[in-house]
Amino acid sequence: MISEPLSKLLVAQVSSELGAHQTYLGISLYFERQSLHGWAKVFRDQSIEEAQHASKIMAFLLDNDVEFDLLGLAAATTHYKSATDAVGVALASEVKVTGQFNTMAGAAVEAGDHRGFQFLQWFIDEQVEEERTMGALLDLLASGVNLFQAQELLAGIIEE
Numbered sequence: 238m239i240s241e242p243l244s245k246l247l248v249a250q251v252s253s254e255l256g257a258h259q260t261y262l263g264i265s266l267y268f269e270r271q272s273l274h275g276w277a278k279v280f281r282d283q284s285i286e287e288a289q290h291a292s293k294i295m296a297f298l299l300d301n302d303v304e305f306d307l308l309g310l311a312a313a314t315t316h317y318k319s320a321t322d323a324v325g326v327a328l329a330s331e332v333k334v335t336g337q338f339n340t341m342a343g344a345a346v347e348a349g350d351h352r353g354f355q356f357l358q359w360f361i362d363e364q365v366e367e368e369r370t371m372g373a374l375l376d377l378l379a380s381g382v383n384l385f386q387a388q389e390l391l392a393g394i395i396e397e
């Protein structure tokens with residue numbers, strides 16, 4: 238079993254991760270519409286990762302006999318002012334998620350919930366990588382490189 242406060246936060250986090258899945262899918266479509274297939278793939282792959290994060294949390298909730306329903310998903314735009322605008326939204330989303338996992342880790346510590354605290358570590362590590370990736374993409378855009386040519390550099394930035 239895991240603590241009640243952390244259970245509630247994890248149930249909310251499932252919809253947050255699925256919300257990120259939608260946001261990234263919207264960003265992928267924004268790039269796809271401009272025939273920027275490389276950029277679109279980066280965000281489609283990221284979108285899939287976010288759905289996997291939601292699955293990982295749901296599996297943990299099931300393993301711990303937490304009863305939950307799936308909450309509603311917010312709509313996601315496919316329209317952005319620029320590539321920098323879109324990637325900036327992605328970075329802001331990652332920073333928000335980092336804060337959510339910090340809050341959950343605090344709740345786990347307060348409740349003496351070692352199992353929950355241990356589970357959160359993977360996500361806390363993952364957030365370091367996700368913030369770094371989005372920050373690096375923003376740096377690439379800030380260099381002024383042509384968006385089509387920039388696609389040749391994306392593989393070197395995205396770490397699996």
Ligand SMILES: [Fe+2]
Nearest residue numbers: 254257287290
């Ligand atoms: Fe995530």
Ligand SMILES: [Fe+2]
Nearest residue numbers: 257287331367
């Ligand atoms: Fe993420």
